[in-house]
Amino acid sequence: MENSNFMKYVATCCVVTVIGMFAYVVHESRMLSYLSSDPKVCINCHTMNTHYATWQHSSHRERATCVDCHLPRESFVKKMIAKSRDGYNHSVAMTFRTYGSNLRISDDAAKRIQNNCISCHKEAISQMLANNELYQTAKDNVQMGRRCWDCHRGMPHGITRNLTATQNNLGVKEL
DSSP: OHHHHHHHHHHHHHHHHHHHHHHHHHHHTTGGGGGSOOGGGGGGSGGGHHHHHHHHTSGGGGTOOHHHHHSOOSOHHHHHHHHHHHHHHHHHHHHHTOSOSBOOOOHHHHHHHHHHHHHHTHHHHHHHHHHHHHTTTSTTOOOTTOOHHHHOTTTTTOSOOBTTSOTTOTTOOOO
């Protein structure tokens, strides 16, 4: 009988310890903040300071947040799936330090960003397409099939991509 009480005590301590550790990890990682669309969430991780700082100094700051550009807009479910997948990939890269000095975007994320650029800038793109058709024989016609940032390299994160050399990176301020 005494052994049974001891085992209950040990089991209870183990459960309480696991719950306590989980609560600690949730608190320290600011896990619940990732459910929001607030751009400050992106600087929970210090490697994103460069991207946050350059976005803060861009023309997109007033109109688009990280979520507006980097996550799908079709449905809440697709948004949460993409956010979870990206979050997992980010956490693995940050934990094992596999990202180096230059972050690289995944093909899936690049497609999402391209779709979001097109959706926000429909009028400009339709004008480009119309001009391309109109001046198809022109020497400088628009090459279709390229990504928006092939020409607009500095939008919205500036030209420098190295995490250690980006302007405005020091002293990232919350808006």
